[in-house]
């Protein structure tokens with residue numbers, strides 16, 4: 001059967017090709033290329049290149065229509081995409097355009113008759129669901145689950161096609177450089193809605209400084225209150241972190257927050273409510289008022 005793969009970077013493409021090998025040999029795999037340099041080298045036997053006008057290479061509706069075109073022209077049975085934001089948007093639009101079943105964040109793929117079986121994390125990664133869908137289908141593949149396939153020379157075909165789209169991208173601007181690097185921080189001090197005022201962030205910052213830690217927060221602090229920039233927000237919809245030490249201050253420990261800190265080596269928590277869920281997830285806990293505990297900790301650290 002024929003498989004088409006689409007991703008925005010080479011690493012993801014190589015992982016997709018590896019996942020695609022359960023459906024097809026390299027000669028039956030097609031890489032769809034929309035932007036970038038077109039070298040005749042790929043993990044797939046063939047590369048089809050679409051040069052889109054303007055900024056349409058960032059337009060999920062245009063890309064979905066390109067993939068639909070590839071599907072019709074090359075008789076594609078399975079589409080594999082990465083799990084980037086753009087690819088997720090493309091997968092959902094393509095699923096509707098072609099009335100085809102779609103599984104997102106899939107891994108552990110297998111084939112059973114005319115069906116595909118795939119696993120995906122559910123409940124913020126606390127459990128894994130096994131799903132079944134019939135071929136033809138669309139799958140977005142969870143990053144890091146497949147070893148990248150090797151690249152070899154491939155055939156390159158240039159296609160002339162203008163995808164229909166109602167969406168026009170008029171301007172693209174680079175995001176501001178992040179001022180905090182939570183992903184590689186060894187210690188993170190993170191604050192939640194236990195904080196009463198924006199100005200009190202300086203108290204938590206002082207603790208972070210004394211520990212040489214990066215400053216993180218729960219979603220309400222950045223997204224709802226706007227007390228810290230979005231790049232500090234940790235959790236399911238924010239950054240996933242894996243520090244040696246994570247200190248959660250005035251954070252209740254909801255599932256969506258825990259999803260982003262579950263790979264921390266040690267979790268410590270300070271919370272006034274002894275029944276807060278964070279105490280089920282932490283290694284060390286202080287039941288107490290952050291406005292008393294944090295200054296005490298800073299004093300101790302400064303004197304030691």
Ligand SMILES: Cc1cc2nc3c(=O)[nH]c(=O)nc-3n(C[C@H](O)[C@H](O)[C@H](O)COP(=O)(O)OP(=O)(O)OC[C@H]3O[C@@H](n4cnc5c(N)ncnc54)[C@H](O)[C@@H]3O)c2cc1C
Nearest residue numbers: 192193194218219235236237250251252256271272273290
């Ligand atoms: C689709 C979706 C995605 C989401 N994604 C995320 C995400 O990525 N990250 C995230 O964080 N949330 C996320 N949320 C929100 C999440 O459900 C919680 O609402 C949020 O994590 C709660 O933040 P919090 O713990 O700071 O606030 P609260 O739940 O209000 O907890 C505040 C805590 O502070 C304690 N406290 C109060 N005063 C003090 C004091 N003086 N000293 C010490 N402790 C004190 C309280 O006892 C309480 O436990 C998401 C929600 C949805 C629906």
